[in-house]
Amino acid sequence: MRKLRDVIVDLTQVDAAELLGVAQPRVSDLKRGKIGLFTIDALVNMLARAGVTVRVSLSRSKDTPA
Numbered sequence: 001m002r003k004l005r006d007v008i009v010d011l012t013q014v015d016a017a018e019l020l021g022v023a024q025p026r027v028s029d030l031k032r033g034k035i036g037l038f039t040i041d042a043l044v045n046m047l048a049r050a051g052v053t054v055r056v057s058l059s060r061s062k063d064t065p066a
Contacts (some may be wrong), residue, residue: 001035004043007050020046 006015
């Protein structure tokens with residue numbers, strides 16, 4: 001999320017929306033930190049459109065049985 005905000009910080013909301021492939025109100029949600037309004041895949045897709053490489057790492061919780 002922080003990286004996505006870094007990418008759009010100097011852009012207008014209209015320019016950011018075009019870059020990320022979303023509507024301008026969605027950029028407004030991002031800038032206001034309303035991350036709960038987005039799915040993980042939507043955030044990853046926006047990062048990919050902005051040219052950011054995304055790596056996902058998964059691990060089992062210590063409290064979760066094998």
